[in-house]
Amino acid sequence: MTYKRTEMVLAGQSKAQIEEGIKAFAKKELPALEPGAFTYMMSKEAYLTDSDGHNMAHLMFYTPLMDSAVWGAGVDKSPVMLNPQFAREGIDVFMVLTGMWSDGTLAPVNN
Amino acid sequence: MVATIMAAKGEVVNGRAFTAVAALMFVVIPAFGVALPSRAQDDKTLYPRMAPIEQYMMDRNAEIALARSAAPEAISRDAEVLVLGRHGYETAVKGKNGFVCVVERSWMAPFDDPEFLNPDQRLPLCLNPPAARSHLLLTFKTTDLALAGLSKTQMFDSIKSAFDKKEMPLPEPGAMCYMMSKQQYFGRKYGNADPHLMFWFPKTDNMFWGAGLPGSPVYVHQYSPEPITEFIISVSKWSDGTAAPTD
Numbered sequence: 073m074t075y076k077r078t079e080m081v082l083a084g085q086s087k088a089q090i091e092e093g094i095k096a097f098a099k100k101e102l103p104a105l106e107p108g109a110f111t112y113m114m115s116k117e118a119y120l121t122d123s124d125g126h127n128m129a130h131l132m133f134y135t136p137l138m139d140s141a142v143w144g145a146g147v148d149k150s151p152v153m154l155n156p157q158f159a160r161e162g163i164d165v166f167m168v169l170t171g172m173w174s175d176g177t178l179a180p181v182n183n
Numbered sequence: 184m185v186a187t188i189m190a191a192k193g194e195v196v197n198g199r200a201f202t203a204v205a206a207l208m209f210v211v212i213p214a215f216g217v218a219l220p221s222r223a224q225d226d227k228t229l230y231p232r233m234a235p236i237e238q239y240m241m242d243r244n245a246e247i248a249l250a251r252s253a254a255p256e257a258i259s260r261d262a263e264v265l266v267l268g269r270h271g272y273e274t275a276v277k278g279k280n281g282f283v284c285v286v287e288r289s290w291m292a293p294f295d296d297p298e299f300l301n302p303d304q305r306l307p308l309c310l311n312p313p314a315a316r317s318h319l320l321l322t323f324k325t326t327d328l329a330l331a332g333l334s335k336t337q338m339f340d341s342i343k344s345a346f347d348k349k350e351m352p353l354p355e356p357g358a359m360c361y362m363m364s365k366q367q368y369f370g371r372k373y374g375n376a377d378p379h380l381m382f383w384f385p386k387t388d389n390m391f392w393g394a395g396l397p398g399s400p401v402y403v404h405q406y407s408p409e410p411i412t413e414f415i416i417s418v419s420k421w422s423d424g425t426a427a428p429t430d
Contacts, residue, residue, distance in 0.1 A: 110392065
């Protein structure tokens with residue numbers, strides 16, 4: 073997904089073209105999600121959003137699309153959030169806040 | 184029990200207690216049945232047999248509250264709540280969201296854990312629906328064996344046999360639980376430990392997750408004899424939203 077999206081962006085495609093391209097890619101070429109697929113996102117230097125804070129230390133777990141309530145995501149005081157960024161690819165991303173950057177220093181956690 | 188827990192809290196010097204638990208599990212579990220570290224050998228006779236059942240029991244309302252404290256209220260208020268009876272777990276509160284909150288006892292600790300059968304240990308957790316359909320059956324099975332007065336060896340053999348015969352289910356995809364109670368008590372050595380989430384998988388040797396490495400919030404525990412791998416993710420807040428120790 074990372075390669076495909078990057079390739080289309082660098083090719084100068086429009087947002088609509090990228091969305092269509094991703095849909096087709098997800099249907100035909102994207103390999104099946106492996107159980108336990110996950111990533112670390114604990115860099116203090118990351119810039120995730122223009123919103124306040126810009127960044128958040130977390131882990132991301134990739135699952136097939138499911139009801140976010142199954143993981144208790146997005147409710148008050150839960151460290152789990154559902155990120156819908158790959159919904160078009162048929163993948164849910166559950167984010168778990170770690171409260172710590174990769175260098176071991178404390179990260180803000182605002183539920 | 185509250186007094187016991189509070190007294191034990193005083194023994195917790197910092198939030199690395201859970202790290203120590205996980206590290207100990209990581210070292211000890213693969214060694215089960217081969218050779219235990221000397222410290223475990225020294226400690227393993229601390230609780231050689233079940234204490235009288237009363238020592239594992241709790242006031243019903245206190246147990247319900249403790250079970251619910253494992254997860255944020257937004258999850259636990261609609262969860263089913265189980266309490267320990269003399270013959271096993273009973274439903275105290277029916278749920279609406281598929282989560283099940285329960286206070287596990289020390290017979291759910293690894294068999295070679297020095298705190299195994301410690302009557303003071305209280306391990307509240309709220310299991311999500313896939314875990315409630317699969318992993319919770321292990322809690323029921325192990326509890327039945329403990330309450331029946333079986334020895335540790337008999338319990339180990341019975342559980343191994345149940346998995347070998349496929350009478351016990353493996354964790355369903357997405358099985359996980361919340362373990363974020365400020366009142367959780369792992370025993371006199373590790374106290375309240377850290378708030379964390381746990382994810383269960385059928386036993387895997389090829390899923391690394393960076394567990395146990397310096398600075399990683401991820402720990403791994405290979406069950407034995409159960410063919411289950413548990414990943415533990417430390418989080419920074421208790422279920423009530425207050426900050427957990429961080430040093």
